[in-house]
Each structure stands twice: as structure tokens, then as C-alpha cells.
Amino acid sequence: MKKVLAMILALVMIFALVACGQQSAPSGGSNQSTSQAGSAGSPKQDIAAPAAPAADEQTTELKHIKMGLAMQSLQAAAFHAWADYLQYRLDYEAEQRGYEVELIVTNANDDVTKQANDIRDLIAAGCEVIFCPCLDSQAILKSVEEVHDAGIIYVSYCREVSHDATGKQVPDLTVNFASEEQAYVGMMDLWEIMKADDVEPVKLIDCYGDKTDENAHNREHGLRRAMEDAGYADLPVVEVECGHWEPDVCGQNLAPVLAANPDANCMYSSSDFLNSGIQKAMEDAGMWHKRGEEGHVYFSASDMYPLGIQHLREGYMDTAVDQGCYNFAVHAAAGAFDLLEGKEVEQVQLVLGTQSTNDNIEEILATIPLWGNDYADY
Amino acid sequence: MSEKLKRFTSNNKQLLIMLGVIAVVFIILSLTVPNFSTARNLTNLLQQIAPIAVMACGATYVLVIGGMDISNPAVMAASAVVGVYYMTTGGGNLVLGTILIVLTGTFLGLINGFAIAKLKMVPMVVTLSMMTIGTGLATILSGTRGLPILPASFSNVLNKTVVIIILLVVMIVMDFILTGTKFGRKLYYIGNNARTARISGIDSENITMFTYAISGMCAGIAGVINTASIATARANMGPQSQILDIISAAVIGGVSPNGGSGRVRDAVLGAVLIVGLNNVMNLLAVSDYYTTLIKGGIIIGAMGLASYRQQQAAKRGV
Numbered sequence: 001m002k003k004v005l006a007m008i009l010a011l012v013m014i015f016a017l018v019a020c021g022q023q024s025a026p027s028g029g030s031n032q033s034t035s036q037a038g039s040a041g042s043p044k045q046d047i048a049a050p051a052a053p054a055a056d057e058q059t060t061e062l063k064h065i066k067m068g069l070a071m072q073s074l075q076a077a078a079f080h081a082w083a084d085y086l087q088y089r090l091d092y093e094a095e096q097r098g099y100e101v102e103l104i105v106t107n108a109n110d111d112v113t114k115q116a117n118d119i120r121d122l123i124a125a126g127c128e129v130i131f132c133p134c135l136d137s138q139a140i141l142k143s144v145e146e147v148h149d150a151g152i153i154y155v156s157y158c159r160e161v162s163h164d165a166t167g168k169q170v171p172d173l174t175v176n177f178a179s180e181e182q183a184y185v186g187m188m189d190l191w192e193i194m195k196a197d198d199v200e201p202v203k204l205i206d207c208y209g210d211k212t213d214e215n216a217h218n219r220e221h222g223l224r225r226a227m228e229d230a231g232y233a234d235l236p237v238v239e240v241e242c243g244h245w246e247p248d249v250c251g252q253n254l255a256p257v258l259a260a261n262p263d264a265n266c267m268y269s270s271s272d273f274l275n276s277g278i279q280k281a282m283e284d285a286g287m288w289h290k291r292g293e294e295g296h297v298y299f300s301a302s303d304m305y306p307l308g309i310q311h312l313r314e315g316y317m318d319t320a321v322d323q324g325c326y327n328f329a330v331h332a333a334a335g336a337f338d339l340l341e342g343k344e345v346e347q348v349q350l351v352l353g354t355q356s357t358n359d360n361i362e363e364i365l366a367t368i369p370l371w372g373n374d375y376a377d378y
Numbered sequence: 379m380s381e382k383l384k385r386f387t388s389n390n391k392q393l394l395i396m397l398g399v400i401a402v403v404f405i406i407l408s409l410t411v412p413n414f415s416t417a418r419n420l421t422n423l424l425q426q427i428a429p430i431a432v433m434a435c436g437a438t439y440v441l442v443i444g445g446m447d448i449s450n451p452a453v454m455a456a457s458a459v460v461g462v463y464y465m466t467t468g469g470g471n472l473v474l475g476t477i478l479i480v481l482t483g484t485f486l487g488l489i490n491g492f493a494i495a496k497l498k499m500v501p502m503v504v505t506l507s508m509m510t511i512g513t514g515l516a517t518i519l520s521g522t523r524g525l526p527i528l529p530a531s532f533s534n535v536l537n538k539t540v541v542i543i544i545l546l547v548v549m550i551v552m553d554f555i556l557t558g559t560k561f562g563r564k565l566y567y568i569g570n571n572a573r574t575a576r577i578s579g580i581d582s583e584n585i586t587m588f589t590y591a592i593s594g595m596c597a598g599i600a601g602v603i604n605t606a607s608i609a610t611a612r613a614n615m616g617p618q619s620q621i622l623d624i625i626s627a628a629v630i631g632g633v634s635p636n637g638g639s640g641r642v643r644d645a646v647l648g649a650v651l652i653v654g655l656n657n658v659m660n661l662l663a664v665s666d667y668y669t670t671l672i673k674g675g676i677i678i679g680a681m682g683l684a685s686y687r688q689q690q691a692a693k694r695g696v
Contacts, residue, residue: 111616111620113429117656120425125661141609212524
């Protein structure tokens, strides 16, 4: 009896595996982003969609190709956008070039060891290209080396590997945020708005997203450069650590900082993904006011998550630069196929998203399909 | 001959069930999943199984005495970070650093054991606290930018083959100690009835303390394996959810969550099933959401089966 039960359990497992495998076979891509084809949600960095289809679908046999996407997490709306847009653009590129692409997506669930293991699985699965938003820019270096040892193309997608990378540790292609520019442009806009409102910066609160992520470091550089260029190099800055992009940690750490620095009148956050924690802490401190209200803290952030867009529209946030998620996928998919076909590509491609302020957000929303709008329900 | 076979079958029922299930699953997957039975994938799989399986070995000892240790992943990460911190920041020797990883795990396990055995604290509370201490320690030592990468020689020496050998050695030695030595038998006595064991003159306090230290040591060994896998150590290399994989590997392998029964080798086979599931899902391109659902279903199913078997055994008065 016991043996029979054990066998039933095993068979259920096998059937489940096989059934789910069939369910998740690529089906032409998630079409969340269909409306963005050709405009890419970033007028500044948009690249035109390729022209007329080249392959004759009736007569040409499509070359099947397997690719892998080793996601670091699927906990945030942007991460879904990265994966969905990539699937969409890979399908698009494949159609143009006479391929049929299968994308395997794994999820490391914020576990640095699992991401390394997932990449090993993708190598074993026979992927010819592996895209990876690395969880840890240094710990990923060994994986990049393993990918290259297996003769596979590595695309660092939406994240950069550490600048310490050498030889086989250097990705074949990096498609990432122009993250330093994101912060720089957003902060320069903020200074302009403060100047227009006749407000002099007294003290700045800096919510540092993640100290193990190159994008957070780059944004920090952008912030510092904007301070220098605007003549605020000596402006006192109070730093708030936000764990690994954790809104609750950010809020918890921000609360005592606000209590100790009630005179702070401007703020930068590495990402408005942290805004739920920031809002809570500022509300508790009585510092959450719209622009034009007394006590408003001038606030710039990067990414334009749905909540960030909402805060920008309501006037709690003053400036932001979005991620340009769709453009990441456009560049990464085209670059990957170019590399597969032996063409040369620019090894590091940085994408700057749409620049927005509280003054022009409505106009932007009416004309540009931002990723944060596509994923507003997340 | 047939009497011998009968006795062997009766003594190794769990092993035969596990091997049967694994064999059936393996054959079907080899036939249906592309790239499953390649040498690269199978060695990958064993490398991925190793840290969970080694921690499941330690968990088996703790479960056998009727205890519970949920601090394993955090202790693993903390030990690895301490060792890598010494090897990189302190300019320390790689061999000594590796030993330090194992010793740190053992020490943290010993603290668990002391609190549980000597101070009579509740195992769940103690190991939950150790989990936060381990994570905190790892985060502090990792620093804001993370620890540097180890020299390539570290991962080259601790390559896939060596990792698999470590797993086999740990499994064989720990299974032998549990089933073939006086110390091991005492663990079963304690797990079956701690009070009776104490009255019979078994030093259950020290044995319990030592058992948690062994569990910590296993976490340390897993830390060495994971460090070799990414050539550095991070606080987030042992997510708290991993404890579910560890405990379920042991329980699927027939280790009783109530103490008194189970074997290390069967827990390792349980780990093969649990970790193998992730690998197969990745090869099949199954969405992570389905993976967690199926994994949860299998764990509940296996736990239910274990509970059913226990009830049947209790009815028979075994």
C-alpha cells in the first residue's frame, strides 16, 4: 500500500512536470507591450523598429534557437516588464531574421547562489544566449566566465557586472539604464524647479537603493555630479540605506533621519520603487506635502514605477526619469541576434528613459507609452 | 537467500521506495526532457543538490532527537561570510579560511545546542533567533559593497567533482555514525523518549548540544560548497525559505518530524527529489510560479504520506 502511494506521488509529480512544461511553451510573447512597438516609450533614445520583414514565411524554414533569461527576482513590476518586453522583442527580431526563438525564464528569488545555479541550468538546457540582470555585480563574475567557457553569449541585461571584470568575466553585451544620467537629469530638473519656486536647498536626504547594485552606485554619482554642477557641492546630505531595494527597510531607516533632520527640504531616491516606504515615513513625520503646500520636500527619483507616476501627478514628487524598459529589450534583442550572426555590436549600450516633471507629466502620459502605465495594475 | 532478501527489503524499505521513485522519475525525464541526462546537467544537478543535501544530513540528526533547527541557511551564509572575510579582507590563507567556515558553523550550532540543552530553551525560538543573528552577522561582515571575489584557485580546487565527493563522504560518514555507532543509537533513544533515555543513563543534555553542533557543522560545509559555487560569499546566499527544502528533503526521505526514526542516506535522496525539481522545471521552461506550486504540493503530499505511515505504525504498535 505504501509503495503504491509513493509511486502515485511520483507519477503525479512527473505528469505535473510534463503538463506544466507544455503549458509554458513560448507562445509568441506577452503582448503587454504591443502598443509600444516603434515608439519604445522613450522619445530621446528611441530606435526605430526594423523595416519590412525579410523572411518569406511560406518558403523559409525557421531556425530554432533557445535563449535564457536568468531573472534575479520577479517581485517588482519593472522586472516583469523586463522579461515580457524581452520576450516580445526577441519574437519580433526572430521573425525579421528567420528564426524561431524559445526563451527560458528562471527566477532566482533574490538568492545569489540560485542565480548561479539557474545560469548553469540554462547552459545545460542548450541556450545559445543568456540574458541576466545580475543580483550581485561581483558574485555574477564566475557565472559570466562559465557561460563563456561553454561558448555561449552573455548579455548583461538591465544591470551591469562589476567594473572589476576582466577577460572572460566581461559580458559580450551590456544593455543597461543610463543610470548616472537618470539621477543627474532628474536632479538638475529639481534644482530648476526649486529655483523657479524661489526655494534654496538647505539639506538633502538621499535614499540609497542598494549598496551591492551598480545602478544604485551610478545614480549616486549622478546625484553628486548634479550637486556640483548646480553649485551645491557643499549641500549637507543625509544618507538613508534601503537594504536591497526594500521599501519597508527604506521607510524604517528614513523615519529617524526625518526626526533628526526636520530642516531637510529636498530629497533624492535611487528608485521610486521605494516610495511606499518613503511616503509612510514622511507622513508619520508630517513632511508629506504636495508642491505648493507649506513644508513640501522637493523630491526627485528614478524609474517611474506606477506609484512614482501617481506621486508625480499628485505633486508629492517633482521630477523623475523613467527606466525605458522597452528600449532595454529593443537593444538587447537586436544585439543578441547580431552577436549570434557574428556581427559587431557596441559592447555597452546605455538607455536613458523619459524625463518628466510634475509640470509636464500629464502631457507625457498622453503622448508616450511609459512602462509604468503598462504595468499600473501590479 | 530469500530470507536474507526479505530481511534486507524490510530493513531498507524507505531506501528502496526512494530509489524506485528516483529511478522512475529519472527514466521518464531522460526520455521526455531534452538535455536532462547529459553529463553537464547531471553534474550540475549534483552540485546544486550538495549544499541542501549536506544541510539535510545535519537536519536529520536534529530531527532524530526530536529537535528542530531552522537556522541552517543563515548559519551557512554567516559561516561562509566569516571565512571569505578572513580570506579576502584579512589576507588569510584559503585552506585556513575553509576550515574557519566549517568551525564557525559548528560554533553557531553549538550555541544553539547550549541554549536548547542546557538552558532548556525552546528549539524553534533559539534557532529562529540564530537565524536573525546569522543574517545580521553576514550582512555586517559583507559590508556595503560585498566581499571581494576569491582567487580562481579556490573554485578550481573545489570543483564539481570535489563537491560531489564531499557530499558522498558526508553522507556515508554521517549515516554510519547514526546507524552503526553507540552515539547514533543514543540519538534514536532520545528521539523516541527523552525521559526514558535520561533515566537509562544517557547524557541527553550533552548529546543534544553536540547534535546541534553537528547540524551547524553541516551548514558550514554547505557554506564552503556555496562559496566555491559563486567564488565569494554573501548574506543573501541562504534565503530563509531554503529551510523548507532542507526539512522537506529529510521528511520526504522518511525522517520523522517527531523524532526517533530516519536515516541520513534517505534524507540525501529526498534532497535529490526536491532540488532536482528546480532543475527539471528550468529545463522544461516552466514558470517559477508553477515550480513553487508543484514543489509545495509535493512537500504536502510527502508530509501527508509520512504522517499516514506513522499513524499506521502506531496502530501496529511498531
